[in-house]
Amino acid sequence: MTTAVDDACPLCGGTGSRPSLYRIASIPAHSCLLMDTREEALAVHEGAMELVRCPRCGYLANRMFDEALTAYSSRYEDSQAFSRTFVEYARGLARRWVEDWDLSGRTVAEVGAGRGDFSRLLVEAGAARVLAVDPTIDRARLGEAPGVEPVVRRVEHPEDLPACDAVVMRHVLEHVDAPRALLGALREALDGRPDAPVLVEVPDARRILAEGAFWDVYHEHCAYPTAETVRELFESCGFEVRSVSSVYDAQYLLVEATATGVPRAATLDPDVLGRLAAEADGFARRVGTRVERWRDLLGAAADDGAEVVVWGGGSKGTAFLAALGGLRSAVRNVVDVNPHVHGRFVAGTGHEIRGPEDLRAHPADLVVVMNPVYFDEITAEVARLSPGARIVALGR
Structure with missing residues (x-):
């Protein structure tokens, strides 16, 4: 069910009700900070997420964003330059x-x-x-x-x-x-x-x-x-x-x-607004379906005693692991090609991030790829390092 909240839209400045599309009460305030220890990762500052849509201009924003929780510094590591x-x-x-x-x-x-x-x-x-x-x-x-x-x-x-x-x-x-x-x-x-x-x-x-x-x-x-x-x-x-x-x-x-x-003032054509509303307003339902699918998959893997790793230690990996709830324990660790994050830990869940070569010493049964754009590249690496592993990707 979609509810509405009242505050100003960052784009058009409108102060009327903005439908609330999706809420997360507690998530890491930063998903790409380098965490040196598991304890630090588990104690990371938490923020919240509420995706709202402006009915006047269509702008989608996180109304729960808190700039006081941000910590952009040399510890913020989101480089994809190693792919x-x-x-x-x-x-x-x-x-x-x-x-x-x-x-x-x-x-x-x-x-x-x-x-x-x-x-x-x-x-x-x-x-x-x-x-x-x-x-x-x-x-x-x-x-x-x-x-x-x-x-x-x-x-x-x-x-x-x-x-x-x-x-x-x-x-x-x-x-x-x-x-x-x-x-x-x-x-x-x-x-x-x-x-x-x-x-x-x-x-x-x-x-x-x-x-x-x-x-x-x-x-x-x-x-x-x-x-x-x-x-x-x-x-x-x-x-x-x-x-x-x-x-x-x-x-x-x-x-x-x-x-x-x-x-000039910001606004959007009513027909465009209608299309955006239709696309946005079912987001929470689609999220629920996706989350349950992945919980079922990882629950079955855990029951089988499978060794599961997540490939991708950035924002997608952090958000994915956070959404799993208790089933996050089914994931052994995270793999990432960025050497700057090796030996660090995922904010909020504490999973260790290791380099791809770790799969040679510790083969995986299931590799969950965080971005399907890299599926072919990762599949080739998994075939070399952990032959026989099953590979699945988000968004596929």
């Missing part, structure tokens, strides 16, 4: 943006650069200089990266954006509780620069809604944009949106825009 599949995709995206927007030999600011993985790829693609803007970045975290310069700050005001010819943001907006403030700062900083694009990548909530993908819902994700709502966000903030496209097996949206529009 061959992901690197090939990211390299292609960097080339596409540099070529399509004539950024060869120019200066790009990557806002929310993390470890600078994509900043390096932009230089490789032809950008002369990339300013890696992130409050957690420093030269040690960045490593050897010719052409990449760390800028240790958040972008909250127009003057926070360093001089540049383009802005790139990948997987930043979904972490921002006040997206209009951030985009407003970028719009003002780039005013009068029709040649300076803002190039953005965000998760696509439409797939999450359709699949009942409970493994893609986290406390620290404030926003869950669809193609329609992210376009409206940019256009109402004064950007001219050149394109919104679905990529990476419909997991991500790419937004390409310039600061050449006129700010």
Whole structure:
């Protein structure tokens, strides 16, 4: 049953009732913090999740997000740069943006650069200089990266954006509780620069809604944009949106825009709102079906004495394990290709994260893949390290 809550929508500012689609009373406040011990992982700060839909503009948001619980620092580790599949995709995206927007030999600011993985790829693609803007970045975290310069700050005001010819943001907006403030700062900083694009990548909530993908819902994700709502966000903030496209097996949206529009109130066509409501309002039911399916599968594996591992120690793995309740004990440990997380522990459940080679010494009977995009890549590794293991993936 859908209920409604009253507070202001981050996109349109509407203060009427927003239908509540899905609630989680207690989840890790951060799903990608490096936990050095099992005890620390089990004692991690807890947040809550309540996904609500604005009936006026369609915006989906976590109204229980609490910025005081966030702890973005050098301990926040979400790099996917150790997956061959992901690197090939990211390299292609960097080339596409540099070529399509004539950024060869120019200066790009990557806002929310993390470890600078994509900043390096932009230089490789032809950008002369990339300013890696992130409050957690420093030269040690960045490593050897010719052409990449760390800028240790958040972008909250127009003057926070360093001089540049383009802005790139990948997987930043979904972490921002006040997206209009951030985009407003970028719009003002780039005013009068029709040649300076803002190039953005965000998760696509439409797939999450359709699949009942409970493994893609986290406390620290404030926003869950669809193609329609992210376009409206940019256009109402004064950007001219050149394109919104679905990529990476419909997991991500790419937004390409310039600061050449006129700010206005945010709203959405009633027919579009109706379609979004129909897609969103059954989300909790779909989640329930998905969770029960996985509990049944892992319960049967536990009854058979099977050795079960989860492949993927990031946000998806954290959310998946948290949703299993008592059956999380059926999972022996987590495997991840990112060496920075090896020997650490999953926030909230305390599962140890090990490297793929651990499967050679400790074979698995069942491997649960957190992202089907990597299914072929992981299947090849499992065949090499733990022949005969059954492999299943979320979303399949």
